[in-house]
Amino acid sequence: MTLQNFMNEAISPWMREEGPDSDIVLSSRIRLARNFANVSYPIIADKDKLEEIRDFFRDNYENQSFEEYKDFAFVAISDLSPVEKRVLVEKHLISPHLAENAEIAAALISENEQVSLMVNEEDHIRIQLYLPGFQLENALQKAFTFDDFLEEKVNYAFDETRGYLTSCPTNVGTGMRASVMMHLPALAMTKQINRMIPAINQLGLVVRGIYGEGSEAIGSIFQISNQITLGKTEEDIVEDLQSVVKQLIDHERKARSRIMEQSRTSLEDRIFRSYGVLEYSRVIESKEAAVCLSNVRLGIDLGFIENVSRNILNELMILTQPGFLQQYAKRTLTANERDILRASLIRERLQLEK
Amino acid sequence: MECQECHERPATLHFTQYVNGQKSEVHVCEVCAKEKGYMNYPEEGYSLHNLLSGLMNFDTSTIKGPQQNTFQQVQELQCPKCEMTFSEFKQVGKFGCAVCYDTFSSRLDPIFRRVHAGNTKHQGKIPKRQGGDLHNKKLMEDYKSKLKRLIEDEAFEEAAEVRDKIKALENNTQDPEEGDPS
Numbered sequence: 332m333t334l335q336n337f338m339n340e341a342i343s344p345w346m347r348e349e350g351p352d353s354d355i356v357l358s359s360r361i362r363l364a365r366n367f368a369n370v371s372y373p374i375i376a377d378k379d380k381l382e383e384i385r386d387f388f389r390d391n392y393e394n395q396s397f398e399e400y401k402d403f404a405f406v407a408i409s410d411l412s413p414v415e416k417r418v419l420v421e422k423h424l425i426s427p428h429l430a431e432n433a434e435i436a437a438a439l440i441s442e443n444e445q446v447s448l449m450v451n452e453e454d455h456i457r458i459q460l461y462l463p464g465f466q467l468e469n470a471l472q473k474a475f476t477f478d479d480f481l482e483e484k485v486n487y488a489f490d491e492t493r494g495y496l497t498s499c500p501t502n503v504g505t506g507m508r509a510s511v512m513m514h515l516p517a518l519a520m521t522k523q524i525n526r527m528i529p530a531i532n533q534l535g536l537v538v539r540g541i542y543g544e545g546s547e548a549i550g551s552i553f554q555i556s557n558q559i560t561l562g563k564t565e566e567d568i569v570e571d572l573q574s575v576v577k578q579l580i581d582h583e584r585k586a587r588s589r590i591m592e593q594s595r596t597s598l599e600d601r602i603f604r605s606y607g608v609l610e611y612s613r614v615i616e617s618k619e620a621a622v623c624l625s626n627v628r629l630g631i632d633l634g635f636i637e638n639v640s641r642n643i644l645n646e647l648m649i650l651t652q653p654g655f656l657q658q659y660a661k662r663t664l665t666a667n668e669r670d671i672l673r674a675s676l677i678r679e680r681l682q683l684e685k
Numbered sequence: 686m687e688c689q690e691c692h693e694r695p696a697t698l699h700f701t702q703y704v705n706g707q708k709s710e711v712h713v714c715e716v717c718a719k720e721k722g723y724m725n726y727p728e729e730g731y732s733l734h735n736l737l738s739g740l741m742n743f744d745t746s747t748i749k750g751p752q753q754n755t756f757q758q759v760q761e762l763q764c765p766k767c768e769m770t771f772s773e774f775k776q777v778g779k780f781g782c783a784v785c786y787d788t789f790s791s792r793l794d795p796i797f798r799r800v801h802a803g804n805t806k807h808q809g810k811i812p813k814r815q816g817g818d819l820h821n822k823k824l825m826e827d828y829k830s831k832l833k834r835l836i837e838d839e840a841f842e843e844a845a846e847v848r849d850k851i852k853a854l855e856n857n858t859q860d861p862e863e864g865d866p867s
Contacts, residue, residue, distance in 0.1 A: 559801045562801055
């Protein structure tokens with residue numbers, strides 16, 4: 332498996348399958364933070380120690396397979412161009428923080444891009460496992476299995492009382508961050524989400540807008556994750572998160588049908604205007620594209636738009652990010668050039684669907 | 686002047702913004718200012734990491750009187766492995782290594798309690814290989830609390846089953862139902 336494969340396609344292979352409730356939940360993710368017992372953490376450790384860790388992962392796991400995760404690609408961050416780093420971040424295969432730790436950081440990515448293992452991020456090891464749609468429990472079991480596989484060769488920093496010892500006190504214990512990405516256009520349109528977020532926060536969960544700054548969510552995509560990692564089992568944390576996600580799905584569906592009943596025509600108008608913008612614009616900013624894509628996806632979910640696949644939001648959301656556009660153009664682009672290329676890529680992609 | 690965001694309400698707030706050295710004027714109403722994030726409310730604007738170092742500074746040494754403080758400075762906790770001191774830890778908000786957890790152990794409970802909703806003790810996964818005896822120890826704790834609950838509920842038949850499991854575990858023989866098939 333080579334880096335090039337990850338660069339060519341915006342949409343990861345695992346995203347092509349539809350998961351449960353995938354009209355609203357785009358993906359489920361489990362992240363586990365782990366460290367070597369005998370090496371200081373990346374913020375303070377000597378460079379040669381961290382290089383040993385990086386090399387350990389290359390020597391032991393490069394091109395190896397484990398269960399459905401085949402042919403791990405070993406990617407040293409120091410070998411990547413700025414655009415390549417950006418693409419991996421935009422695909423959520425690595426974190427922005429990992430991309431900054433260029434000298435000693437690396438990633439192991441499975442062929443289906445379902446598992447990515449970040450080496451020398453804030454912790455020595457960050458395991459990320461993705462599943463399409465709403466299947467957190469399944470993702471947790473898979474992440475545990477992968478964690479056990481790594482533990483065959485790695486002595487983890489673990490303590491009976493404190494659990495998995497992480498660099499940041501906010502991750503100690505389970506070291507787990509479970510999250511889902513949700514498309515909540517109706518709750519955002521009616522501003523109901525603004526009232527729900529504080530209540531969700533009180534339950535020890537965090538709601539964040541994706542592709543937006545602060546609490547604003549451009550394109551109505553939200554990430555919901557757990558904040559607490561100590562004092563509860565992973566299963567309990569996942570269960571709590573799941574029950575909140577279920578309620579959000581429920582509220583979103585209700586809000587959709589209420590809008591359909593009360594202002595169907597104006598909703599339809601809004602959806603088709605967005606569709607028109609995507610189909611015909613020659614210059615489009617990322618924010619406008621995100622808003623239009625969200626509306627079109629809602630249009631597909633509600634049956635207004637036919638013959639366009641639902642995956643289009645996932646795919647174009649990533650494909651139209653600055654890193655990907657420049658990867659596609661094979662050169663650095665100014666903001667205006669990006670807006671032009673974005674518009675033309677979206678037009679092409681929608682043509683393909685017809 | 687009307688609000689430049691909603692074009693409905695009058696603009697009551699006027700800002701000068703500098704983004705990457707570029708100056709721009711913003712005229713908005715209060716509703717849009719809140720919504721678009723022009724106004725920073727302290728309870729919303731902080732990330733957890735910002736808050737964390739604040740939380741940790743609110744720790745014992747600052748609460749005690751100034752005289753005691755000077756003594757504490759002298760004998761500050763320092764990790765024998767990575768050489769991180771407790772005040773460095775508070776400043777950075779990150780541990781330097783696994784040994785820091787032992788070194789700073791006496792000071793950590795209040796921090797963990799604040800960050801993890803009152804919790805200080807791990808309840809979750811135990812490493813499969815390294816865990817060794819811990820797995821049985823945890824299983825025993827689970828059984829015992831289950832037994833207690835069953836007795837309280839007067840479910841004696843089920844309680845007897847759990848008691849047998851505890852006995853089996855004590856004798857270190859594999860449980861017929863939950864043990865390894867091997």
